[in-house]
Amino acid sequence: MLRKVLYIDLTSGESFIQERQELFEDWMGGTGAGIKLLQEECPSGTDPLSPEAPIILSIGPLNGIFPVATKTVATFKSPLTGELGESYAGGRLSLAMRFAGHEAIVIRGRADRPSYISINDSKVEIKDATSIWGIDAQTTGVVLREHETGVGRRSIIRIGPAGERLVRYAGVVVDTYRHFGRLGLGATFGSKRLKALVISGTEHVDVPDARRYKEVYNRLYKTAVQTDVMEKYHDIGTSVNINVLNWLKGLPTKNFILSSFPEGEKISGEMFAEKYLFRRLSCAGCPIGCVHIAALKSAFSTHHEFEVRKVSYDYEPIYSLGSNLGVESAEGILQLIDVCERTGLDVMSAGVVLSWATEALEKGLITTSETLDVPMQWNNVEGYSRALENIVTAPNEFYQALARGVDYAAEKYGGRDFAMALGKNEVSGYHTGPASIVGQLVGVRHSHLDNAGYSIDQKAAKKPMDPERMVDELIREDNSRGVFNSLVGCLFARGVYTEENIIDSLGAVGIVKTGEELQDLGKRIFEEKYKFKVQEGFDLSHVRVPKRFYETVSLSGSVTPETVEEMLRIYRKKRGWS
Amino acid sequence: MNRKVADLAGAKDETEMEARNPSTPEKEALRLTPEVTEAAAHKPKMRRRLKVAHPERCIGCLGCMFACSRIRRGTVSLQDSAIKVQTQGGIEGDFRVVVCRGCMDPPCARACPVHALEKMPDGRVVFHKDLCTGCGKCEEACLVGAISLGKEKMPIKCIHCGACVDFCPHGVLELEEVPVSGG
Ligand code: SF4
Ligand code: SF4
Ligand code: SF4
Numbered sequence: 001m002l003r004k005v006l007y008i009d010l011t012s013g014e015s016f017i018q019e020r021q022e023l024f025e026d027w028m029g030g031t032g033a034g035i036k037l038l039q040e041e042c043p044s045g046t047d048p049l050s051p052e053a054p055i056i057l058s059i060g061p062l063n064g065i066f067p068v069a070t071k072t073v074a075t076f077k078s079p080l081t082g083e084l085g086e087s088y089a090g091g092r093l094s095l096a097m098r099f100a101g102h103e104a105i106v107i108r109g110r111a112d113r114p115s116y117i118s119i120n121d122s123k124v125e126i127k128d129a130t131s132i133w134g135i136d137a138q139t140t141g142v143v144l145r146e147h148e149t150g151v152g153r154r155s156i157i158r159i160g161p162a163g164e165r166l167v168r169y170a171g172v173v174v175d176t177y178r179h180f181g182r183l184g185l186g187a188t189f190g191s192k193r194l195k196a197l198v199i200s201g202t203e204h205v206d207v208p209d210a211r212r213y214k215e216v217y218n219r220l221y222k223t224a225v226q227t228d229v230m231e232k233y234h235d236i237g238t239s240v241n242i243n244v245l246n247w248l249k250g251l252p253t254k255n256f257i258l259s260s261f262p263e264g265e266k267i268s269g270e271m272f273a274e275k276y277l278f279r280r281l282s283c284a285g286c287p288i289g290c291v292h293i294a295a296l297k298s299a300f301s302t303h304h305e306f307e308v309r310k311v312s313y314d315y316e317p318i319y320s321l322g323s324n325l326g327v328e329s330a331e332g333i334l335q336l337i338d339v340c341e342r343t344g345l346d347v348m349s350a351g352v353v354l355s356w357a358t359e360a361l362e363k364g365l366i367t368t369s370e371t372l373d374v375p376m377q378w379n380n381v382e383g384y385s386r387a388l389e390n391i392v393t394a395p396n397e398f399y400q401a402l403a404r405g406v407d408y409a410a411e412k413y414g415g416r417d418f419a420m421a422l423g424k425n426e427v428s429g430y431h432t433g434p435a436s437i438v439g440q441l442v443g444v445r446h447s448h449l450d451n452a453g454y455s456i457d458q459k460a461a462k463k464p465m466d467p468e469r470m471v472d473e474l475i476r477e478d479n480s481r482g483v484f485n486s487l488v489g490c491l492f493a494r495g496v497y498t499e500e501n502i503i504d505s506l507g508a509v510g511i512v513k514t515g516e517e518l519q520d521l522g523k524r525i526f527e528e529k530y531k532f533k534v535q536e537g538f539d540l541s542h543v544r545v546p547k548r549f550y551e552t553v554s555l556s557g558s559v560t561p562e563t564v565e566e567m568l569r570i571y572r573k574k575r576g577w578s
Numbered sequence: 579m580n581r582k583v584a585d586l587a588g589a590k591d592e593t594e595m596e597a598r599n600p601s602t603p604e605k606e607a608l609r610l611t612p613e614v615t616e617a618a619a620h621k622p623k624m625r626r627r628l629k630v631a632h633p634e635r636c637i638g639c640l641g642c643m644f645a646c647s648r649i650r651r652g653t654v655s656l657q658d659s660a661i662k663v664q665t666q667g668g669i670e671g672d673f674r675v676v677v678c679r680g681c682m683d684p685p686c687a688r689a690c691p692v693h694a695l696e697k698m699p700d701g702r703v704v705f706h707k708d709l710c711t712g713c714g715k716c717e718e719a720c721l722v723g724a725i726s727l728g729k730e731k732m733p734i735k736c737i738h739c740g741a742c743v744d745f746c747p748h749g750v751l752e753l754e755e756v757p758v759s760g761g
Contacts (some may be wrong), residue, residue, distance in 0.1 A: 065654050067641075091669075095640075099656065145668055152664050153656050176670050202657060204729055210652030217648065221641075225747050281669055282639035287747035289637035310670055 003029075005037070006102040008117060008124060010192050011051055011109030015124040017102070024103060028486035029060030031086065032525045033104055034075035035532065038084075041106060044535050048077040048085070048184075049166060049191035051110035057097070058105075060487040063285075064098035065205055065213075066505050067221045068493035070283035072097060072174075073485060078183040078445075079191075080168040080349070080405050081424040083536040084529055085183040086445040089157075090283035091175030093199070094488060096155035100201030109192065116158075116196040118148060121203065129195040136160050136342040137173040140196060150200025158196035159186045160344025162392045166190050167403040169349035169426070173341065177281065177291050177312040181346040182447060183425065208510045216501075216508045223496045225287050233290035233492045238315035239269030242323070248461070250432040250454075250555030253323045254378055255355035256420055256548045259431045259555065263328040267318055272330055278310075283490065290492060296334040311338050319429025320351025325358065326378030335381055339388045349405065350391070352426035354384055356406045360415045370398035370413075407544075417547035422446050423538070431549070432457035433556030435470045438567045441543050442474065444529040449491055451477035461556050467563060471570045479522035486525065540572065623758035625701045627680040628661070628738045631752040636673040638663060645745035650737075658728040660736035661751075675750060678724040678736035682759070686735070689719035695735065701758040705735050 003024040008015040020033075027033045034056050041054035055076050062069040072093040078085030097103070100121050107117070111126065114133035118125045132140050137160035144156050155175055162170035163186030170186025171179045180186075189195070207213040232240060245251040246264035253261040265271065276294035283291070296309045311334045321327065321336040340347045358376045360366045368374075372395060375383035387402075394400045401409040406426055410419030420427045422437065423446030430436045432454045439453020440446050448454055451474045460470065481491070487506075489497055497505075499515050506513050513521075550559055572578070643659035651658050662676040684703050687695040694710035697703050712731040717723075728734040740753040 141668055152662070156668075176668055202729070204647075204653050204655030204658065206653055210648075213652070214648060221745065280637055282637040284638070284640045285644065287639050287641050287745070289639065289748065 003103050004101060005104040005106060007106045009109045010111040013126050017122060028521060029103055030058055030486040030488035031073045032486035034058045034073050035528045037104060037106055038075045039532060042077055046077055048079040053077050053188060055107040055188055059094045059097050059103055061509055061511055062487045062505055063094040065509060066217060067224050068286045068496060069487055069489045070094055070286050071488040071490055073488055074180045074185050076185055076188050079187040080184040083533045083538045084444055087180040087182045087185050089174040089178050089180045090490060091155060091178035092284045093155040093157060093174055095284045096199045099153060099203050100199050101203045111193040114193050114195055119199040121201045132195055134161060137344045138342055141176055144196055144198055148198045154198060154200030156198050159189045160342060162344040163187055163190040165392055167392060168405050169346040170344050171346045173344060186344050207508060213508045216504045220496055220501060224493060234288050236269040236273050237290055237292045239272055239318055241315045242318055243268045248555045250430055251323050252319060252429055252431045254326045255359050255418055256431060256552050259552050261323040266328055267322045267330055267333060272313060276330055294334055309338055313337060316429055317347040320348045324351050324355045325384060327381060328379050332381035336384055339385050343392045348428060349426040350388060352420050353402050353406045354387055356419050359418055360413060365414045420546055430454035431554045433554045434559050434563045434567055437549055437564055439474050442571055457556050467567045468570055471567055471574060475574060478526055482522040482525035483518050624755045625758050626738050626753050627756050628677045628736060629752045629754045630675045630677055632750050633675050635748045636675055636750045637748055638669055638673050641745040642742035645742045649741040655729060658734055660734045661742050676723050680738060685719040686716035686725045689715040691715060
């Protein structure tokens, strides 16, 4: 298997392919190769929205070859946080990259007019996208499907108006329903006048030992479909957690003023499944089918005329646009998710920005003259829809501030104590306790998925853990996820990919690794990421924790600043930082 | 998990067999599963045929396509799969699962100018690799699009082995028994 990087320069319109065997040997692929390429391509202090800022898409050695190795990682400099940007998406992208023969794609420069990139095997074309600039993300997909080849094996990734207008938390929609959501990759696309990228290929992979390959494949496949490890994602899906966390008092509600939502039952995963779920989909190569699609049927006249929209949902959007905004109906949440899908906003950041604004309006930090009379009030779905549209069109200074993230907006208008961001990234839907807070603070991309602090809190609630144990668990997850994310498997399948299974599946494609080597790789990847973060100004000793985290009782009781500080101290010590 | 547990151990493995033993029509004819042999003793004669039993249950995982190319040809490829899962209007639309219908009077075999595809008395269509010129006439002849040229420019023809059935997590596919004549 030749391991190649495709370089595309949008300024000059040129592209070339380079074999980078050593890069992939040393750093595996995925996020390992991604961070090294970012270090190569992104000099210190680069403006994340300048032509110089690179976009790096990478896959790993198992993508397309083994079950549930379905993700692609995007590495970039985040326009939201100004430091490491890293985001993962499923769909068909990793498969299309595999069969096009590129394990990584580096995009640089800025096109002189709206453009999209079309990749067919080694053929790269930069095409005019002027006529689709300004069009929503969904329609863009429809248009490009008509024009491009590779039906059934291609992937189309594109931005909506939010990315074009450089909203700092705009995402990139991948093959409909999947996203590079977090940290603003969509704005990076927009800054390059890059509307979309379409990729397909006709290559195949010959494994060194077909018999061994089939044997390992069967084992992993069996584990994925026949045991419980992925049951949760298959049945009700991640949204099953709405009820669970609501009962346990860990479900952020109304901008974290509460940690349980009295109306939670109405927006539970069970409710969505019962009333709105109409089909499930899978990323290519995954037997689970965790993508839950709801049919949102609404009447647009009194004469039984309906429109039906197909909207995908998960736990996080139900939290951010639901309980977090006090929205009491599944329909309301689906409507708001749909606005984010069309405009191309990250649902999590968008929800947290709106919940801060709602509270700021209540407290009089802003007035209706800032909101342009949009009623940003709990459960006001119409108001929130209009506010989301305004974040994208940015008709005044206030909405421009909202488009830069909650941290920026609170800096300008006040209310930092309830501006729910950690490491400048709007937080995920867990008020589970100290491990969740510390985990998102120290995590390389300030995401709950960096080290799953929320699950450590939940374990600790059953069987108490001291701060040191929690930190140990965070570090272990930080490192091991670095390895898993270099294979770019779906995190839902991390239970399938035990160390033994990783070693065997790598072996089946001719890559020999020991458990020790893998652990070392995880540590090295983490360190390289931190090098980049520190170079771009991130300082763990000066992170801000919104007071609200300490005021609202969490799933593990009240969290004190002392606990968080102590854990950070232990964390720094264990990492060998003074 | 509440669904059909695939008998993965029983998944057919053709690669090794084919590699060591290039197939000939005679061998193809001998390679009957025990059930078929047994059935042969009685009337009417039966054969197995792949069927898309529940197309609307498809989740688009492509597991069947990868199973076909992996198990029959030992490779990771979409093109080398005899079964095809197509999207209609992206994944927002419905999937179309295309499989060989095992026609009684197979147009693909009739279209082949050099008789590389041959209809056997037991109802199967066998492929003689050495005769094939890669002209693609078979592909044109099959309206459903169930036969197409793979990466080596040779037709990829479904042999109704059922390996893909075991890797469909949503019970879309089934193997059915049909009489050798008729059906
Ligand atoms: S490939 Fe097409 S024509 Fe040939 S037997 Fe199958 S369905 Fe019939
Ligand atoms: S029955 Fe066998 S040959 Fe036909 S599509 Fe399935 S795996 Fe391929
Ligand atoms: S394995 Fe089944 S669910 Fe998956 S694509 Fe094939 S037919 Fe559809």
